[in-house]
Amino acid sequence: MSQKTVKFIITRQNSPETAPYQEEFEIPYRPNMNVISALMEIRRNPVNSKGEATTPVYWEMNCLEEVCGACSMVINGKPRQSCTALIDNLEQPIRLEPMKTFPVVRDLAIDRSRMFDALKRVKAWIPIDGTYDLGEGPRMPEPKRQWAYELSKCMTCGVCLEACPNVNSKSDFIGPAPLSQVRLFNAHPTGAMNKAERLNAIMGEGGLASCGNSQNCVQSCPKGIPLTTSIASLNRETTIQSFRNFFGSDK
Amino acid sequence: MAGSRDFFNRRLHSLLGVIPVGLFLLVHLTVNHFATRGAGSFNKAVNFMENLPFLIVLEFLLIYLPLLFHAIYGLYIVFTAKNNVGRLSYFRNWMFLLQRVTGVITLIFLAWHVWETRIRYALGQTELNYDMMHDILSSPVMVVIYLIGVLSTVFHFANGLWSFMVSWGLTVSPRSQRVSTYFTMIVFLALAIISVRTIFAFI
Known part of the structure; x- marks a missing residue:
C-alpha cells in the first residue's frame, strides 16, 4: 500500500564556516501538519529520501504560535514563520532554506543578533528610571494606542530584513523592524521625551535613508505591521528633525 | 549636525x-515638443534657449552638477541593492528594480x-537645430536607442x-502612496506620449 508522503528539499550547513548543501527528505503525511511538525518527524527518524541515516535537521523554535519570532526560515522562496506554514497549503517538494541575510549557525538556525544590536542603537525603550518615583505617565489617546499596538506586535523575527533588497552584505542598513520600533517608542507619551535621540540615531549610517521603498517588508511581515507607513512617517519626522538640528530649536 | 553623511x-x-534635474527634464521635453510644429518653430525655441543670459552658469548649476x-x-545605490523580484514579485519590488535599471x-x-548634441556643439562640430536631430534620427538604430533612452528617462x-x-x-499613509502611484504613472504616460511624438517629429 502506498502511503501519502511529504517531500522536502532542505538547505543544510554543518557549521557557520562550512559550505551549504541540499538534502532531500520524504516523510509520511499526517493531517494538519506544519513545517515544524514535519521537521520534528525528521528529527525523530533522521533518514533522507535515499534511505541513508543522517544527522537530524537543526532549527530554532519556541512559542509555536507566531509570537516569538524564532522559527523564521525561507519556505518555498518566501521568508516566513515555519510554525504557521501548513503543509496542506504548500507546493511540494517543500524547499526549506535558512534566512541567509543573517549568519547561519547550523542548518536552518540563524543568528539574529544584528537586530538586537540595532534595537539598542536606536534606543528602542522608554527610560523611566530616576532617583525618585516618577509616578504615572500621561495617558495615550485611544486611536493612537490602537495603531501603536500594531507596531508593538513586532517579534524581531527577521523576515522583513530577509525580504528587503537593501539589507545585504554590501549595505549596513539596519532594516525595517528597528525603524518601526522608533516610531512605536516615539508615539508613547513618555517615550516622546527622547524622540530626538531616536530620530538622530536612525539618521546615522545604515539608518532610515538606506530604505529604497521596495516595500517587500510590509508584504512579508507575518504580523501585518504597517512597516512602510512607519518608514514614511519617520521620513517626515527626520525631515523636520534635520531642520531642527541645522537651524537650532528649543524642542 | 547629528545626521550622517x-x-x-x-x-x-x-x-x-526632482529639483532641478526633473524640472529641467520638463523644460527640455517642452521645448523639444516645438518640433511637432515644424522645423521653424523648433529652431526658434532652441535659439531662445541657446541665447539665455548666463547660459553656461545655468547649465552647470541647474543641470550638470546636480x-x-x-x-x-x-550608481552607488544601484550596487548596494540585492534584487529579489524572482522570489518576491510584488508590484513595488518590480518598481524598485525598474527604477534602478532605468536609472x-x-x-x-x-x-x-x-x-552627441551639447559637446559636439561646443566643439563647433554641429549646429543646434532641427537638422542636427534629423540627421541623428535618420538612422533606425538611433531611433530605437532614443526611444529606449527617452522612455527610460x-x-x-x-x-x-x-x-x-x-x-x-x-505621502505617509498607504492610501496616499497608492494615489501617488496612479498620479506618477499618469505623469509617465503623458511624458511618454509627448517625448515619443517629439522623436517622430524629427524623422
Whole structure:
C-alpha cells in the first residue's frame, strides 16, 4: 500500500564556516501538519529520501504560535514563520532554506543578533528610571494606542530584513523592524521625551535613508505591521528633525 | 549636525532628482515638443534657449552638477541593492528594480546624448537645430536607442517622483502612496506620449 508522503528539499550547513548543501527528505503525511511538525518527524527518524541515516535537521523554535519570532526560515522562496506554514497549503517538494541575510549557525538556525544590536542603537525603550518615583505617565489617546499596538506586535523575527533588497552584505542598513520600533517608542507619551535621540540615531549610517521603498517588508511581515507607513512617517519626522538640528530649536 | 553623511547624501540625491534635474527634464521635453510644429518653430525655441543670459552658469548649476551627483550617488545605490523580484514579485519590488535599471540606462543614454548634441556643439562640430536631430534620427538604430533612452528617462523621473514623495515624508499613509502611484504613472504616460511624438517629429 502506498502511503501519502511529504517531500522536502532542505538547505543544510554543518557549521557557520562550512559550505551549504541540499538534502532531500520524504516523510509520511499526517493531517494538519506544519513545517515544524514535519521537521520534528525528521528529527525523530533522521533518514533522507535515499534511505541513508543522517544527522537530524537543526532549527530554532519556541512559542509555536507566531509570537516569538524564532522559527523564521525561507519556505518555498518566501521568508516566513515555519510554525504557521501548513503543509496542506504548500507546493511540494517543500524547499526549506535558512534566512541567509543573517549568519547561519547550523542548518536552518540563524543568528539574529544584528537586530538586537540595532534595537539598542536606536534606543528602542522608554527610560523611566530616576532617583525618585516618577509616578504615572500621561495617558495615550485611544486611536493612537490602537495603531501603536500594531507596531508593538513586532517579534524581531527577521523576515522583513530577509525580504528587503537593501539589507545585504554590501549595505549596513539596519532594516525595517528597528525603524518601526522608533516610531512605536516615539508615539508613547513618555517615550516622546527622547524622540530626538531616536530620530538622530536612525539618521546615522545604515539608518532610515538606506530604505529604497521596495516595500517587500510590509508584504512579508507575518504580523501585518504597517512597516512602510512607519518608514514614511519617520521620513517626515527626520525631515523636520534635520531642520531642527541645522537651524537650532528649543524642542 | 547629528545626521550622517549617508542621510544627507541620500536626501540630496532624492531632492536633486526632482529639483532641478526633473524640472529641467520638463523644460527640455517642452521645448523639444516645438518640433511637432515644424522645423521653424523648433529652431526658434532652441535659439531662445541657446541665447539665455548666463547660459553656461545655468547649465552647470541647474543641470550638470546636480545631474552628476544624482548619477554617481545613484550608481552607488544601484550596487548596494540585492534584487529579489524572482522570489518576491510584488508590484513595488518590480518598481524598485525598474527604477534602478532605468536609472542606469538613462545614465548611459545621457552620456551619449550630451556628447552627441551639447559637446559636439561646443566643439563647433554641429549646429543646434532641427537638422542636427534629423540627421541623428535618420538612422533606425538611433531611433530605437532614443526611444529606449527617452522612455527610460521619463519612467525614472515619474517613478522617482513617487519615491521622492515617500522619502521626504509627503505621502505617509498607504492610501496616499497608492494615489501617488496612479498620479506618477499618469505623469509617465503623458511624458511618454509627448517625448515619443517629439522623436517622430524629427524623422
